[in-house]
Amino acid sequence: MKRCILHSDLNNFYASVECLRRPELRDVPVAVCGSFEDRHGVVLAKNMLAKAQGVRTGEAFWQARKKCPDLVSVPADFPTYVRISRAVRAIYARYTDQIEPYGIDECWLERHGQPLSLRGGRADRAHHP
Numbered sequence: 001m002k003r004c005i006l007h008s009d010l011n012n013f014y015a016s017v018e019c020l021r022r023p024e025l026r027d028v029p030v031a032v033c034g035s036f037e038d039r040h041g042v043v044l045a046k047n048m049l050a051k052a053q054g055v056r057t058g059e060a061f062w063q064a065r066k067k068c069p070d071l072v073s074v075p076a077d078f079p080t081y082v083r084i085s086r087a088v089r090a091i092y093a094r095y096t097d098q099i100e101p102y103g104i105d106e107c108w109l110e111r112h113g114q115p116l117s118l119r120g121g122r123a124d125r126a127h128h129p
Contacts, residue, residue, distance in 0.1 A: 002112065003110065003111075003112055004110070004111045004112075005108055005109070005110050005111075006108065006109040006110075006111070007106070007107075007108055007109075008088075008092070008106065008107055008108075008109060009105065009106045010085075010088065010105040010106070012045050012046060012047055012048065012051070013045060013081065013085075013104065013105035014032040014044055014045035014076060014081055015030050015031070015032050015045040015046050015047040015050075015074075016045075016047065017077075017080060017081055017084050018030060018032055018074045018077075019047055021080070022074075025047075025072060025074070027049075028049065028070060028072050029046070029047065029049040029050035029052075029053060029055065029068050029070055029071045029072065030046065030047045030049070030050060030071070030072050030074055031043045031044075031045070031046045031047075031050055031055055031061060031064055031071055031072070031073055031074070032044045032045045032046070032073075032074050032075075032076050033061050033073045033074070033075065033076065034076060035075075036061070040060045040061070040062070041060060041061035041062070041073060042058060042059070042060060042061070043055060043056065043057055043058065043059050043060075043061060043064050044057065044076055045057060046064075050064070050068055050071055053067055053068035053071075054067040054068065055067060055068050055071060061073055081104055082104065085104045085105065089101070089107065092107070092109055095109070095111065096109050096110060096111045098110035098111070
């Protein structure tokens with residue numbers, strides 16, 4: 001039986017969730033930041049538009065804004081990120097029960113046997129008995 005291990009990494013996870021929740025942010029550079037009062041608004045995640053202008057995870061928002069004057073700061077919403085992460089893992093569970101989480105946005109998935117398929121696979125049977 002063939003063994004296949006997949007790695008899933010939800011790129012720019014916090015920023016992607018925020019842009020999904022707030023469509024008005026989809027076409028602007030976005031940084032999800034920690035507390036401005038406690039940590040000077042450290043960038044926790046950024047979308048691709050911000051990344052293209054040199055914004056880096058871990059830098060202070062004021063530093064990021066020097067590189068990207070139009071950068072929009074969004075406060076982190078960890079309960080929402082956990083909820084979305086669980087929903088994504090529920091999708092993975094339709095294909096395999098071998099899921100090894102690594103943080104909120106990454107995991108490894110192991111499958112044995114047939115390649116993943118939307119037709120005739122485990123997920124297909126779940127929707128079409």
